[in-house]
Amino acid sequence: MTGQQEASWYDPAIYPEWRTSAPWVMDDMIAAQPANVAWTLSSVANAAGAVASAITEAVDADAPVVVSGTGTAGHAARGVAVALNWGVGDETGGRVEFRESDDQARAPRRGGVLVVVSHGGASSSTLAALNSARDAGARTCLIVAAEGTAAHDLADFVLQLPERDKSYCHTVGYTSPIAAGLAIAAQMRNEQLDPAAVQASLEQALAGRGAIEELGAGLGRIQRFVAAGSLVDEPSARELALDVAEAAWLPASVFGLEDLLHGHMVGHNEESGLAVLLTGGPQLSNGAATAAGLLRAATRIGLRTILIATDEVARLIDEDATSVGRIIVPSSDLPAVVTSLLGTAVAVQHLSMTLVASRGTNPDLLRREDIAYREAVAAGGAKQPSRK
Template sequence: MTAESSFDPIAPLAGPPDPWEGAPTPSLRSRPPYHMTDMIAAEPALARRILERVSAPGGGAADLAETIRATLSAGDPVVVTGCGTSEHAAQATVEILREAAAVAGLRGALIGSEQAFELSLAPPNRGLVIGVSHEGATAATNAALAASASVGLPTAVLTVSRHSPAGRLVGIAVETGEVDHGWSHTVGYLSPVVAAAGVAAILSGRTLDGTVVADLLTSGSRDTAGAEDIAAALADAAYLLVTASGSDRPAGRELVLKVEEASWLPSAYRDLETFLHGHLPATGSTTGLVLILTDRDGRAARVKRARQALSAAAV
């Protein structure tokens, strides 16, 4: 096992093979920087490229935005689906599309998410189904898309390539174009979320500046010392709880997945209010607690409730 140090975070990541094939097992690294570290560093420049790619003619974003608009205008639902990291990205996509639909005047829009395996067993009887799959090869997600298409529903996917298995199943493919170097799928989470933001910008009629998005991502990852302090504080925890509210909930669920698959620390996610209803007695001095609180909507109420949760946890 080796640790590589020549990674360029500005350079484009490799695209999918043409003809498409699944990515090989990532190289193993015995010490930092790990693939996840490299992928976090790559995210700002990557996000700018994805927005340019999906918004270009033929990039798929405009077609998907129009299909979403037509679906919601008819009073039909939009269902977003995925597995694992992509399920959480699907949940984030729902938050993004709901906000865009409201700005577009599509009040009462029916936009929700469903786990892909469950959707494959019981596809909806109307509406639009959007899959999220980083490489486009997740069996349950593809089964959900195929099941939805089999009952006559329009389908779309946010994925790396229209030539992937998922891309070949759907009517509209929004291509992110670059492949994550690791299997913890850091870029695999961000890529469809950014692509969804590009679709949402078209749906809402607003401009989404790729430079602003890149700067926002940079501001979130530049405090490496702070991140190391948090990690050190949680290093002795036997169990981790993550809590969040509003549009931060998908990120909370994704953080739990990343912690469990990358560090093997048993973890669980709780909605902010849910955390206060029966879960506290099982916590103690060996329980770590992480709160994610960035949603600007309803912020005063969320902050007030978060303070109460933190006070209760400290008792």
């Protein structure tokens, strides 16, 4: 530990391990994901069956099914909603609804089922959402990494995740709850996801890091970053923007594919980077046409552009539509939703770490080494300065 690290505020029991260079704790957690996701699928199997039954009952009764969370847990919750819509066979993505925790707390749906995703089980909005749902007659499910939290007492069902993320910039904390959601969804379809097959697919995705690092160097010293994705790719796009902000300390925003074409790019130029995500969903050819148009428009005004897609989608978009290149998310024999949610997550994380390397930032502490950022956490009142 350096002299700087001996500052009185730093408590290793609260904060992630403080490293001064790569490999970062976030690197360790990225590498741990294949085994962790397989572990998650196995460990939540029994509880997932009970939740699958409760959701099926709600769907049959035309009652609401809501998935809620905030921050990385909120992005994972969006992924769980995508998974559960696959579980009920709704390709439109509308039957199971995502709502931010604070929105759910203030205006809860009546009855049905609320699924809450949380890392530490202590966010004020998470607890409020669970309380409001119970008061509104909903059955509650908690997908959580921490043990014995206040949120556990408010849940009818608990899917206990096997491992907590050790970095503040979450990777396992994103993919593990999504894996739990996929376990629920598979049981709703009377199917099983083979943990070994999912692990192998993520190991294949991890193997692409070198190529992504080489590609990411083409982003240069951008000053702003934009991620764009819709439908099944919205969770990954949102998580990419958050990872870039948290890990690389770079201002980042997220939009739908179409929305970004309507005025938002006026504020961007050659100092901005854009990643367009398209890995699945209905009417892929139409989605590819929208993505190609967005990439061409952004490239024309100087943005450094990257496409993140499956090979099936990439074949629909000309190579010259991007100025930097494309990241291909490996496909497998698993359901396409697994590739979109989990395989894309690894690509997103690798791209974020490329920006970490180029900008020389520490991705693990979310700038807590700066007193202003520590005090901002307390001022916001959303959580205590402990692992998310």
